[in-house]
Amino acid sequence: MKSSIQKILFLLVLALCPLLHGGEIEKIENEYIELANKISPAVVSLYYDLNKIEGKKNQVDNSEGDSGNKGKAKKVKEDKKIEKKDETEVENRRRSYSSYMYQKSGVIVSDQGHILTSINALFKEESMILNARLFGGKSYKVEIVKKYPKQKLALLKIDIKTPKYFAVEKRLPKSGSFVMAATDEMFAISLSKRCAIQTGVVCQVSSVDGITYIETDTGSGSSSFGGALSNAKGDLIGVIDSFCSNDRWFCTAIALNNLPKELTEKFGKKEVEKTLPSGLATLTSCFQNAADKIKDSVVTVVAERKYWTRKKFIGDRHKQRPESGRASGLVIDSEGLVLTSYNNIETAESLDVVLADEKKYKAEIVGFDAYQDVALLKIKAEGLKAISLSKDVEIKTGYFTVVVGRDQPDKEVTIATGIVASDSRKSGKSFETDAPINFANSGGAVIDIKGQLMGMAAYVNEDPSALQGVNSGVGFCLSVNSIIKILPKLKKGEKKSFPLQAYLGISFDGDVINQIYKGSSAEKYGLKVKDKPVAINGKKVSNNKEFTSKIKKTKVEQKVKITVLRDGEEKEVEVVMGSKAKRGR
Amino acid sequence: MKSILCVVCFLMGPFFLQADPEKIQEELHEVVTSTSKAFAHVGLASGVMIGDKHYILTNEHVVARFKKEAPITINGVGRFKAKILAIDKDGDAALLELILNKEVKLSSIRLAEDKVTPGQWVFTLGNPYGVATQTKVPSVSLGVVCSQDKEEGVHPMYDNGIQTDASINPGNSGGPVINMKGEFVGIAGKHRTRFGNRCQTGSNFAVGMDVVLGLVDRAKVFDGYNVVKKLNTSVKSKILKVGNSVSEFKKDDEIVCLDGKVFEDGKNLLGYMARQCLHGVDSCTFEIKRAGKKMSINIKLRTVKEIEKEEESKGENGEEKKVRRKKTKKKKK
Numbered sequence: 001m002k003s004s005i006q007k008i009l010f011l012l013v014l015a016l017c018p019l020l021h022g023g024e025i026e027k028i029e030n031e032y033i034e035l036a037n038k039i040s041p042a043v044v045s046l047y048y049d050l051n052k053i054e055g056k057k058n059q060v061d062n063s064e065g066d067s068g069n070k071g072k073a074k075k076v077k078e079d080k081k082i083e084k085k086d087e088t089e090v091e092n093r094r095r096s097y098s099s100y101m102y103q104k105s106g107v108i109v110s111d112q113g114h115i116l117t118s119i120n121a122l123f124k125e126e127s128m129i130l131n132a133r134l135f136g137g138k139s140y141k142v143e144i145v146k147k148y149p150k151q152k153l154a155l156l157k158i159d160i161k162t163p164k165y166f167a168v169e170k171r172l173p174k175s176g177s178f179v180m181a182a183t184d185e186m187f188a189i190s191l192s193k194r195c196a197i198q199t200g201v202v203c204q205v206s207s208v209d210g211i212t213y214i215e216t217d218t219g220s221g222s223s224s225f226g227g228a229l230s231n232a233k234g235d236l237i238g239v240i241d242s243f244c245s246n247d248r249w250f251c252t253a254i255a256l257n258n259l260p261k262e263l264t265e266k267f268g269k270k271e272v273e274k275t276l277p278s279g280l281a282t283l284t285s286c287f288q289n290a291a292d293k294i295k296d297s298v299v300t301v302v303a304e305r306k307y308w309t310r311k312k313f314i315g316d317r318h319k320q321r322p323e324s325g326r327a328s329g330l331v332i333d334s335e336g337l338v339l340t341s342y343n344n345i346e347t348a349e350s351l352d353v354v355l356a357d358e359k360k361y362k363a364e365i366v367g368f369d370a371y372q373d374v375a376l377l378k379i380k381a382e383g384l385k386a387i388s389l390s391k392d393v394e395i396k397t398g399y400f401t402v403v404v405g406r407d408q409p410d411k412e413v414t415i416a417t418g419i420v421a422s423d424s425r426k427s428g429k430s431f432e433t434d435a436p437i438n439f440a441n442s443g444g445a446v447i448d449i450k451g452q453l454m455g456m457a458a459y460v461n462e463d464p465s466a467l468q469g470v471n472s473g474v475g476f477c478l479s480v481n482s483i484i485k486i487l488p489k490l491k492k493g494e495k496k497s498f499p500l501q502a503y504l505g506i507s508f509d510g511d512v513i514n515q516i517y518k519g520s521s522a523e524k525y526g527l528k529v530k531d532k533p534v535a536i537n538g539k540k541v542s543n544n545k546e547f548t549s550k551i552k553k554t555k556v557e558q559k560v561k562i563t564v565l566r567d568g569e570e571k572e573v574e575v576v577m578g579s580k581a582k583r584g585r
Numbered sequence: 586m587k588s589i590l591c592v593v594c595f596l597m598g599p600f601f602l603q604a605d606p607e608k609i610q611e612e613l614h615e616v617v618t619s620t621s622k623a624f625a626h627v628g629l630a631s632g633v634m635i636g637d638k639h640y641i642l643t644n645e646h647v648v649a650r651f652k653k654e655a656p657i658t659i660n661g662v663g664r665f666k667a668k669i670l671a672i673d674k675d676g677d678a679a680l681l682e683l684i685l686n687k688e689v690k691l692s693s694i695r696l697a698e699d700k701v702t703p704g705q706w707v708f709t710l711g712n713p714y715g716v717a718t719q720t721k722v723p724s725v726s727l728g729v730v731c732s733q734d735k736e737e738g739v740h741p742m743y744d745n746g747i748q749t750d751a752s753i754n755p756g757n758s759g760g761p762v763i764n765m766k767g768e769f770v771g772i773a774g775k776h777r778t779r780f781g782n783r784c785q786t787g788s789n790f791a792v793g794m795d796v797v798l799g800l801v802d803r804a805k806v807f808d809g810y811n812v813v814k815k816l817n818t819s820v821k822s823k824i825l826k827v828g829n830s831v832s833e834f835k836k837d838d839e840i841v842c843l844d845g846k847v848f849e850d851g852k853n854l855l856g857y858m859a860r861q862c863l864h865g866v867d868s869c870t871f872e873i874k875r876a877g878k879k880m881s882i883n884i885k886l887r888t889v890k891e892i893e894k895e896e897e898s899k900g901e902n903g904e905e906k907k908v909r910r911k912k913t914k915k916k917k918k
């Protein structure tokens with residue numbers, strides 16, 4: 001008997017041996033796949049039956065009738081034509097998929113078939129028929145049990161027996177912990193019969209109007225609304241609703257910490273898992289520990305802007321950037337030197353720095369370099385915890401990066417993770433990361449998994465016509481070596497800004513002006529929308545290209561006579577050219 | 586004693602099993618740097634070298650602007666031109682062949698044989714927004730496979746494509762999506778935008794292996810198949826050399842049409858055959874002119890694997906003979 005147990009144990013150890021020698025990535029990859037397989041069956045696709053809308057009903061009936069008649073006629077004809085009919089059907093379906101307005105996600109939370117979703121995923125009018133498509137492709141009719149506008153949630157129900165469902169985790173996750181979003185993004189459930197997953201980490205947990213939101217650095221499309229945000233154990237920690245994300249535009253979820261009892265009673269009785277998968281646990285704690293080491297040195301830089309600068313990149317194209325902007329900064333000296341990125345302070349009228357302990361200080365600009373997107377501020381404080389700058393940090397392509405920012409002084413730091421996308425960019429002065437970098441964390445610290453500073457997040461572009469956007473996964477960081485090199489210059493008070501170029505402040509639609517920017521000289525001197533420029537200083541121009549090339553050759557504060565065609569009459573407007581920073585690469 | 590050792594080993598096992606983040610990033614660094622060597626800049630966009638014949642895979646929309654040849658830059662090797670061998674417009678894939686005047690050492694990337702699973706790690710190599718044009722070293726972005734679609738003909742992005750959250754931006758088009766073994770699993774092609782802005786949503790799409798293999802297979806089967814555009818309106822192309830696997834053709838055959846369709850050049854013709862093959866069509870009919878006479882030829886659309894299997898079953902005897910010969914040679918010595 002003893003010998004048999006020995007043998008079994010020996011065999012077990014032998015079986016474990018190959019695992020010990022396996023690739024590290026493979027192990028953690030398997031944990032990802034297992035987790036994806038575990039949570040996928042409990043995510044549903046919610047869609048409205050558009051054929052049942054009144055008014056459209058007749059059309060649909062007619063078309064069905066037509067196809068029926070055609071079908072009869074086709075029976076006589078050759079097979080090829082039937083194939084063609086299939087093609088048009090496929091084309092119709094493709095079209096219906098392309099108009100992806102009416103399809104969102106939901107999460108099964110009980111063995112009775114209760115589905116939790118975001119209230120924003122549903123139509124306001126309740127006359128339309130809502131359906132749910134489950135893992136495997138089967139469809140069910142959905143009954144709306146109750147809407148909870150205060151919590152921004154809705155409870156639905158489908159008639160199904162013992163489906164797989166999520167256990168609900170009511171405790172809030174820590175910043176930097178692993179999350180997996182499981183949604184019906186891009187019709188995944190209709191097309192591949194299982195949901196799509198996206199992964200990332202928790203950036204920040206914050207609450208607005210009594211609702212707690214979990215902000216993550218995973219992606220999120222419009223059809224992921226109502227989908228599941230799961231933790232590394234496969235428990236539901238939030239219902240995705242990215243309407244709540246204002247500045248950062250990440251996947252944001254409504255936390256389930258503060259729900260009414262009548263809602264929680266409906267949840268299934270499955271308990272949350274107690275143990276984390278080992279690989280994910282170590283990776284997560286590694287990121288969190290690294291961020292914890294330096295988070296006291298990351299501060300908020302508040303910039304007051306009196307006038308409008310450039311258009312905001314995301315959302316409403318014509319919305320202006322808020323007058324006061326919050327970004328991150330780095331304490332590099334215990335006697336009050338704070339490093340931040342130049343674009344944060346470029347047009348600021350006054351600057352404040354808020355430390356990790358919520359103490360607010362007025363800041364003065366010591367020096368800056370616009371080309372390297374770095375600025376040095378000074379605050380009157382002592383005994384600060386400074387981040388250490390070391391040349392020994394290894395920056396190799398593929399190494400993990402953790403971007404730590406602090407845009408809200410009263411809240412925890414924001415954490416976003418990624419890898420080094422390229423070790424040398426911008427003539428070797430910076431490196432690239434695929435972690436999302438935005439207005440909020442620009443100026444913040446980019447650290448490796450040991451908590452050593454690799455660089456400072458920078459080069460966020462605000463210009464809507466600019467190429468690389470916010471959170472695009474193409475982010476640049478000024479490397480620690482460049483910071484060490486440029487610091488003495490900044491301390492001496494070197495101020496290198498972009499050269500100014502002449503700026504009129506209009507944009508064209510064809511040859512006609514379609515927009516006049518606020519505060520520009522075009523507005524000041526009376527150019528109007530729908531004007532068509534025909535001459536500069538008496539010289540005729542035929543199209544907008546010619547006009548812009550001639551306007552570009554003028555100098556700042558030069559007087560220019562522009563002849564425009566307004567309401568069929570030629571009018572001469574004298575303009576003094578304004579100025580704009582000429583951004584170099 | 587033995588049993589105690591076993592128990593200790595068994596208990597210690599899970600501790601060894603814990604993933605070490607430092608080792609993970611070291612492995613990542615290795616796989617990224619080794620695959621980056623196979624990266625090719627196609628114009629301002631991306632591409633990757635595969636196989637041993639200097640083939641380059643990229644998107645159709647990347648090469649659409651080039652008529653016959655596309656400019657290629659390979660980091661540390663130089664600038665080249667590549668001939669556009671085959672394109673698949675619906676699948677958004679293109680296969681190019683490097684034109685080499687002198688011998689150069691080029692590295693390439695393996696094509697994956699396993700299918701991708703949701704949750705699996707992948708990374709992309711590319712030139713997003715042209716940021717890699719200066720140093721020629723591609724940018725990497727890491728992500729997971731979000732889903733893979735099975736239903737055909739309806740996906741608004743790519744049929745049978747891969748959805749990933751590794752970021753794909755303008756300029757990444759045509760770049761490879763690579764798994765952690767360093768194998769090619771797809772061509773990065775499109776991304777979902779938000780409100781029309783080029784904001785990353787984390788839903789990015791890559792052309793799947795079915796389409797890629799279709800093109801590569803056609804190019805391999807028609808090895809040496811070369812077509813020349815002619816001015817004569819009725820005859821569009823002409824065969825210059827005949828590959829082994831398509832012995833039905835002869836040199837100087839003039840192709841009139843394929844399945845009743847007239848093709849302007851060879852690249853579309855190969856792409857058409859690849860697509861037919863994907864749809865499960867097993868043969869197609871060429872109309873050709875041989876020495877002035879019109880003929881029609883039926884060609885079986887077989888994949889390289891099928892051909893290899895057939896050849897194996899045919900050539901088993903031959904191999905045995907070879908082995909015997911070697912043995913006899915040894916004996917003689």
